[in-house]
Amino acid sequence: MVEAETTPGERAVARCDMLGEPPFSDDVGLLYRPWLGPGFIATVEAISNWMRQAGMTVRQDAAANLIGRYEGSTPDAPALLFGSHLDSVRDGGRYDGMLGVIAALEVVAGFHERSERFPFAIEIVGFGDEEGSRFPVTMLTTRAIAGVLEEDDPVAAFAELRDVDGVTVEQALARAGLTPRGMTAAKRSRNDILAYVEAHIEQGPVLEAEGLALGVVSGIAAQRRFEIRLHGMAGHAGTMAMSLRRDALTAAAEMVLAIERIGVAGGDRDGLVTTVGSLRTWPGVTNVVPGNVTFTIDARAGTLATRDRAVEEILAALKEISERRNVGIEIIPRENLNPSPCDPGLMALMETAVEDVTGQPARVLVSGAGHDAMIMARFAPIVMLFIRCEKGISHNPAEAVLSADVDATISALGRFVRLFAEDHSRTQGSQFS
Ligand SMILES: [Zn+2]
Structure with a gap:
């Protein structure tokens, strides 16, 4: 052979x-x-x-x-x-x-x-x-x-x-x-x-x-990135009543899910994808309600129009959540690349x-x-x-x-x-x- x-x-x-x-x-x-x-x-x-x-x-x-x-x-x-x-x-x-x-x-x-x-x-x-x-x-x-x-x-x-x-x-x-x-x-x-x-x-x-x-x-793809800083109130995990909390992490959790939902709703149109890749809590210990959270957003799509429409929806959702939960929000643009x-x-x-x-x-x-x-x-x-x-x-x-x-x-x-x-x-x- x-x-x-x-x-x-x-x-x-x-x-x-x-x-x-x-x-x-x-x-x-x-x-x-x-x-x-x-x-x-x-x-x-x-x-x-x-x-x-x-x-x-x-x-x-x-x-x-x-x-x-x-x-x-x-x-x-x-x-x-x-x-x-x-x-x-x-x-x-x-x-x-x-x-x-x-x-x-x-x-x-x-x-x-x-x-x-x-x-x-x-x-x-x-x-x-x-x-x-x-x-x-x-x-x-x-x-x-x-x-x-x-x-x-x-x-x-x-x-x-x-x-x-x-x-x-x-x-x-x-x-x-x-x-x-x-x-x-x-x-x-x-x-x-x-x-x-x-x-x-x-x-x-x-x-x-x-x-x-x-x-x-x-x-x-056109990329856009943000850093989001949330300011709630830290407190003792054992003594702070649930009704009085301004928990930055539970607010962030709701936001992360909103960002995912908006990406999914794009239905793969123009290659739209939305990601939270990094999230940090402060003080980050077991017995303290998280007072501050920082996380990132990365949004990409084949066209500027699709990407920016998604970004607008995301930022509106984040503001709504921060107001409803009485958690302060800072939105810091990090990158804005054309397709x-x-x-x-x-x-x-x-x-x-x-x-x-x-x-x-x-x-x-x-x-x-x-x-x-x-x-x-x-x-x-x-x-x-x-x-x-x-x-x-x-x-x-x-x-x-x-x-x-x-x-x-x-x-x-x-x-x-x-x-x-x-x-x-x-x-x-x-x-x-
Ligand atoms: Zn390569």
């Missing part, structure tokens, strides 16, 4: 698995790959070698992003840019971020094997710090490429941030021969990039529930690519999680492809994908490049400018 040949999807999965352990992880027994750590540096070296084998030239930019380039039929042609992130949260999964880079690499390896060139170059970028798993800030390296670093995170605001070992961003960069201010040199010229394409595991359960390998992302829609023209090409490969109509879905594409959308037209992952589990070592799905991913991305090339020669890229 002849052993079956390894498919590109199997090779991609095997590579992600290999990169899940030391020396590519900074921890033994679990995956942790922070930006600029030893595991990150070893990973850059391994992927650089695979990129060269796939006919690419390789460099690291001023933000320590890894960039491979497969030339087009003419030198110095603008590039179709694929990418995702190389870093991983502590005790993360092997496919979050990494699979997008490794799958794109297999697409280029296929073109290289057939000596196939396009009127544009293909580049793959492995971003450095999407997760913010080392420093308390995210996507500095993505912002550097998109040219929005100074606008979002002035050097003065991030250079002195420290990791858990007390190493500053500036010190970590210095060890790689880089500087915070120098990172802005990673900015790409808008004329050099035609579009940005990111494949990523779904990190949610929709595709698996519907029996689909792939999905096309319509955009990254990052994918380009409709690129989405149509990706939907066709998915349909051609899977033989099924493409499922279009909102990304509730943030991605590098969110930043890149401010720089170039973007499109994202989601890959089914087991039970939707992510940021967890149990993260898993089927190699057959990764084969479908590689085929769909390859098909997308061809469709993009047809479109490019027809319009000379003007529709995506």
Whole structure:
């Protein structure tokens, strides 16, 4: 019996698995790959070698992003840019971020094997710090490429941030021969990039529930966050009569349930989700009625209108509850991020690519999680492809994908490049400018 040949999807999965352990992880027994750590540096070296084998030239930019380039039929042609992130949260999964880079690499390896060139170059970028798993800030390296670093995170605001070992961003960069201010040199010229394409595991359960390998992302959800502070009255748990209490925690409990009810009532419309992820009580002891409670609200949806309607309903419900229970309330806005829609023209090409490969109509879905594409959308037209992952589990070592799905991913991305090339020669890229 002849052993079956390894498919590109199997090779991609095997590579992600290999990169899940030391020396590519900074921890033994679990995956942790922070930006600029030893595991990150070893990973850059391994992927650089695979990129060269796939006919690419390789460099690291001023933000320590890894960039491979497969030339087009003419030198110095603008590039179709694929990418995702190389870093991983502590005790993360092997496919979050990494699979997008490794799958794109297999697409280029296929073109290289057939000596196939396009009127544009293909580049793959492995971003450095999407997760913010080392420093308390995210996507500095993505912002550097998109040219929005100074606008979002002035050097003065991030250079002195420290990791858990007390190493500053500036010190970590210095060890790689880089500087915070120098990172802005990673900015790409808008004329050099035609579009940005990111494949990523779904990190949610929709595709698996519907029996689909792939999905096309319509955009990254608009997020809004609040901190809520409730001020009741602390008192002795044994002596304070129930009728006299101003219990901040029972008020919070009612509020948390209202927030859930409003999210559920959205009926999955526009990907609306509402979450209370953190709640603290004070003084937080057994025999005292809680006087103060602080909790968070995170609301997301594919459109601003849906998200903001839900937020209005939530805040009205919270005020009603606080008045009825005679508990003071402070509402502190913490974050307000616009949605990052994918380009409709690129989405149509990706939907066709998915349909051609899977033989099924493409499922279009909102990304509730943030991605590098969110930043890149401010720089170039973007499109994202989601890959089914087991039970939707992510940021967890149990993260898993089927190699057959990764084969479908590689085929769909390859098909997308061809469709993009047809479109490019027809319009000379003007529709995506
Ligand atoms: Zn990710």
